[in-house]
Amino acid sequence: MRNVALACALALLPGVALAAEPGEAPEAAVVGRDPNPPYMSSKKLVELNRADQNVIRSGPGETFSVIEVADKGSRYEVLAKRGEWYNVRLSDVRTGWVHASLCREMTDMSGLEFRPNPRMFSRIGSFALTGYAGGYSFDRKSNSFAAGGRVGYYLFDYLEVEGGVSWTRVNRPAEIVESLFDLTLEAEQFHMLFYEMNANLKLLPGRQLVPYLSAGGGAQIMQGETEPGWNWGGGINFFVQKHTAVRWEFRNYRFDSGNDQSRRQNNNYTFTVGTTFLL
Secondary structure, X not given: OHHHHHHHHHHHHHHHHXXXXXXXXXXXXXXXXXXXXXXXXXXXXXXXXXXXXXXXXXXOOOOOOEEEEEEOOOEEEXXXXXXXXXXXXXXXXXXXXXXXXXXXXXXXXXXXXXXXXXXXXXOOOOEEEEEEEEEEEEOOOEEEEEEEEEEEEEEEOOEEEEEEEXXXXXXXXXXXXXXXXXXXXXXXXXXXXXXXXXXXXXXXXXXXXXXXXXXXXXXXXXXOEXXXXXXXXXXXXXXXXXXXXEEEEEEEEEEEEOOOOOOEEEEEXXXXXXXXXXX
């Protein structure tokens, strides 16, 4: 009997060994696992874009020796940042330093520097392009769709000047209009174009969430007439990326319209949502 038991044990050994082969995993371990997961690059890159030949130095300063001259359009992985200098990888065993004036950032570099507020950036000298759409309330009698765009420039972190143009179609409901000889029931439908020049005061400049107050002047073009006016309002810029923000805004427009004998003041409102790109 002892010999029979030993023979059975030896016969089962190959099956146990096969089950323990490292190349085979239990079925439960592979269920739900993506065999081709998406590749997510975490490298921070800069691209040389200043001159045809760009100097890379051995250290972060003009006094350090030149170790390489790179062509325009070359891209390098950034390892560190010190002031206006980027430490870039030249090969598996070599690194160098390039000045910020010779390159542009391909990815967000905010994580390479210590910042008391990591979302605070200086936006002085940046242009801001905004496209928006929303609702326009004409004299509280007509609610219509409005769309437009603006171009702004940051004079300071807390002050931006911008010009814009917008369009809407006014649908004024029927109302009684008194003339010299009769009373008539009239309704109006017309296109209106309005342009403006505004100043925006940033209440929390440089941050991710930037509320602001705004005021300015401009003109409204409707029914073949141009009427000067002024506006005021406020809004919020929420920067989802370093150079991209979602913009919410409320604005009040005031202007006079009508002929010389029947001038009246218009008190209109806009509620808009848009996207801003910093250049």
